[in-house]
Amino acid sequence: MIYQGKQKIWSEYQKEIPTDHWFYVRSCIRQTFFPASEKMFLEILRNRLGKDVYETPSHTTCGGIAYHSEAIPQETVMTIIARQFALMTEAGYENYVCSCITSFGLYTEVMEDWREFPELEAKIRENLWKATKREFKTPKYLAHASDLVYKFRNEIAEQAKFRLVNRETGRPLRVVEHIGCHYAKMFPSKGVGGAEYPYVLAGMVESWGGEVVDYPERRHCCGFGFRQYLVKANRGYSLSNTHKKFESMEPFKPDMIITNCPGCPYFLDRWQYVIAEQTGKTYGENGYGIPVFTYEEVAGLVLGYDPWDLGLQTHQVAVEPLLDKMGVPYKPEDKYKGLNGKRLQRPEFPMNIKCC
Amino acid sequence: MIDFGYGLTPSSTLKIEDVRLPAFGELLRREPDAAKCIACGSCAASCSAGVFTEMNLRRVILSLQRGREKETLPLLRHCMLCGKCQLVCPRGVNTRHLILSIGKVYQLEEDKR
Amino acid sequence: MSQNVVVIGGGPAGIEASRKLRDLGYTPILIEKEPVLGGHLARWDRLFPDGVDASTFLDPMIADLDGIKYFTDTEVASINRLKDTWVVKLSNGLSAQVRAILLTTGFDLFKAEKKEEYGYGIYERVITNADLEAWFKSGAAPQFDDVKVIGFVHCVGSRDEKAGNRQCSKVCCVTAVKQACEIKEKFPDATVYCFYMDLRMFGRKYEDLYLKAQKEYGIRFVRGRVSEVSEDLDGHLFVKAEDTLFGKPMKLKADLLVLMSGMTPAASTQQLARMVNIQTGDDGFFLPKSLIVSPFTSSREGIFFAGAATGPKTLPETLSEASAAALAIDHYLKTLQR
Numbered sequence: 001m002i003y004q005g006k007q008k009i010w011s012e013y014q015k016e017i018p019t020d021h022w023f024y025v026r027s028c029i030r031q032t033f034f035p036a037s038e039k040m041f042l043e044i045l046r047n048r049l050g051k052d053v054y055e056t057p058s059h060t061t062c063g064g065i066a067y068h069s070e071a072i073p074q075e076t077v078m079t080i081i082a083r084q085f086a087l088m089t090e091a092g093y094e095n096y097v098c099s100c101i102t103s104f105g106l107y108t109e110v111m112e113d114w115r116e117f118p119e120l121e122a123k124i125r126e127n128l129w130k131a132t133k134r135e136f137k138t139p140k141y142l143a144h145a146s147d148l149v150y151k152f153r154n155e156i157a158e159q160a161k162f163r164l165v166n167r168e169t170g171r172p173l174r175v176v177e178h179i180g181c182h183y184a185k186m187f188p189s190k191g192v193g194g195a196e197y198p199y200v201l202a203g204m205v206e207s208w209g210g211e212v213v214d215y216p217e218r219r220h221c222c223g224f225g226f227r228q229y230l231v232k233a234n235r236g237y238s239l240s241n242t243h244k245k246f247e248s249m250e251p252f253k254p255d256m257i258i259t260n261c262p263g264c265p266y267f268l269d270r271w272q273y274v275i276a277e278q279t280g281k282t283y284g285e286n287g288y289g290i291p292v293f294t295y296e297e298v299a300g301l302v303l304g305y306d307p308w309d310l311g312l313q314t315h316q317v318a319v320e321p322l323l324d325k326m327g328v329p330y331k332p333e334d335k336y337k338g339l340n341g342k343r344l345q346r347p348e349f350p351m352n353i354k355c356c
Numbered sequence: 357m358i359d360f361g362y363g364l365t366p367s368s369t370l371k372i373e374d375v376r377l378p379a380f381g382e383l384l385r386r387e388p389d390a391a392k393c394i395a396c397g398s399c400a401a402s403c404s405a406g407v408f409t410e411m412n413l414r415r416v417i418l419s420l421q422r423g424r425e426k427e428t429l430p431l432l433r434h435c436m437l438c439g440k441c442q443l444v445c446p447r448g449v450n451t452r453h454l455i456l457s458i459g460k461v462y463q464l465e466e467d468k469r
Numbered sequence: 470m471s472q473n474v475v476v477i478g479g480g481p482a483g484i485e486a487s488r489k490l491r492d493l494g495y496t497p498i499l500i501e502k503e504p505v506l507g508g509h510l511a512r513w514d515r516l517f518p519d520g521v522d523a524s525t526f527l528d529p530m531i532a533d534l535d536g537i538k539y540f541t542d543t544e545v546a547s548i549n550r551l552k553d554t555w556v557v558k559l560s561n562g563l564s565a566q567v568r569a570i571l572l573t574t575g576f577d578l579f580k581a582e583k584k585e586e587y588g589y590g591i592y593e594r595v596i597t598n599a600d601l602e603a604w605f606k607s608g609a610a611p612q613f614d615d616v617k618v619i620g621f622v623h624c625v626g627s628r629d630e631k632a633g634n635r636q637c638s639k640v641c642c643v644t645a646v647k648q649a650c651e652i653k654e655k656f657p658d659a660t661v662y663c664f665y666m667d668l669r670m671f672g673r674k675y676e677d678l679y680l681k682a683q684k685e686y687g688i689r690f691v692r693g694r695v696s697e698v699s700e701d702l703d704g705h706l707f708v709k710a711e712d713t714l715f716g717k718p719m720k721l722k723a724d725l726l727v728l729m730s731g732m733t734p735a736a737s738t739q740q741l742a743r744m745v746n747i748q749t750g751d752d753g754f755f756l757p758k759s760l761i762v763s764p765f766t767s768s769r770e771g772i773f774f775a776g777a778a779t780g781p782k783t784l785p786e787t788l789s790e791a792s793a794a795a796l797a798i799d800h801y802l803k804t805l806q807r
Contacts, residue, residue, distance in 0.1 A: 001700060005582070005591035196585040196697075216699040216707040236362035243364055251702050277358040351358075370712055370719035372662070372691075373618050384687075391683045394668075395692070395714050418715055421689065447680075 480508025
């Protein structure tokens, strides 16, 4: 591997990311899957870095899942998106940042469509006006939330309490970075670092002390694929994609996986359980899986937030082996306590993958 | 183990570097022209058996080189040795001898197992 | 005193045309931006289809430059029309006033790193056709031991609209087959694969070379364009393509991958086209008056072409065009005198 070769490509794919005043929109599913991730994003930007980030309860789904599952037509999804832009315009913002990769890909696609076919944009404006009496400006800057965390990765590193370094050995942790397909595969120039060697997560990993693992199936999709997962008859195929990635990364002995998509961490995490229960195979050390995180969770760990406040107990694959490596303190007895110390039920443990 | 009602799908990817081809080497020794195929498909297009069965000599030759002979060798049973493929082959491959040689070499392989 | 003709580009086309112009009684002024004459040919080891050493052609040509004024390390600063002549100013401060200019600016090899998915410049074991020739020519020991599986990727930056090149580069197919045979000689135990879309064996004896590659060298041909390359823990490569004849995706673990970089218009093409106000085609190469009857004549008085400046060409085509262009210039200048 010639590192300078990658640096050269990274230097060619730098996008402009304004440093402040963002209109933030959440993902439909992340608050359920990774409950503290979006909260951590706002916490870091607002309270740690003192940025102005605005969000509104009027925001709805972008329609991406329905669109990619062919449940709604393009015109409908465009009108939904036009309404989100109207909310941004009404709030007085022009920088739009979204939590979801599907949304990011869709916003990018829609804005490109409108740029190329202004008559389509005009029609959508009319639709929106008829339906809601709202008007909108398209965002001046569109970013994915990981772009912002990337932008402030060094500021986060300055405030770091822990690093992505094995406390025992002093060696950088080996980190697999997995980028959501719709981040840059459709529009390589819209992603930090491009599509073939994206830098958005790799930059965070480097800045926080870790070492990026470039394994052969790095570019492969996690297998979510909307229709592929949603329909049970296709689910084995979704599972097989994740399996292919784990088989490929296994020889590199990764300590953890960092992701920037709502679906990927979910599937990379939960499918490890399914693979273990179907084949008996696990990919981490000593019968554990490889812990999978969102970039906000990793930022939170680095900044010293309590792992259980970060919602890491909702992961299928146990995160404790990684916490031990980083030297992050945690109370095992608090893992399944809810707000104000309320005892939640401990989940049933699987047979073939260790979960502490 | 748990049955979830779905499972891993076997990969269809050909992993050609893993393919060991001692049998194909033996075939080349007997019939060196096996290497000359340019996959034009003339043989399959004119094949008397191919019209009614899956027989396809081009595909058989390729499958031998990809380690997928199991999938295609049974097709050769449909061959009637009419010689039409030999007549049309632009590279002058002695297809009759090739087909018979495939039968011998790969049958021997079968016997060894 | 004999009449000057400016020839821009000191590759085989420029050298050959200069020699022919000299033989016709002119004084060619040959301009080359590189420190040595010979263009890509000077860096090439052996030539298809027979494997003849490139220097056996080039050395005698370069040894026969009497009567030709040539300048290396020199670029064209400006070209201006003055009445019925062209005034060519050079970067070395010299200038010439001539009635005819021959553009033999040739081609640039496609920059393989632009195909990011192939990892040239990132994965050590990914090299280009030019790297391989340099290796053959220097005779230096292979950089990697344990070379057991080798792949050749045809059409790198050719027939690729996204890479900005729709055209076929013409010579890469037969070059790949030539190089595959050569590398098989260096590593007799290695398995060598060629990944192609079409094999364009159009020239005399090319098909023979292909047959020899199949039968004598055991080169394995896979019809399918390589889609992506990655690296395993030991730095070996994973190459993905579809075996389109078999109809299945395939993966090859390779120890060495050679990218057949195609021909793109020379970087100077657009600049020169502006200087003399001539057109280039969609593909960026100079556009002659007619691709059939006068491929060496431009739309402007006194501007001529030869070689790959007007599109990908083989060496013999380039040399014949150089001679033809010299004759066309001679005819043009004589017509002016009448």
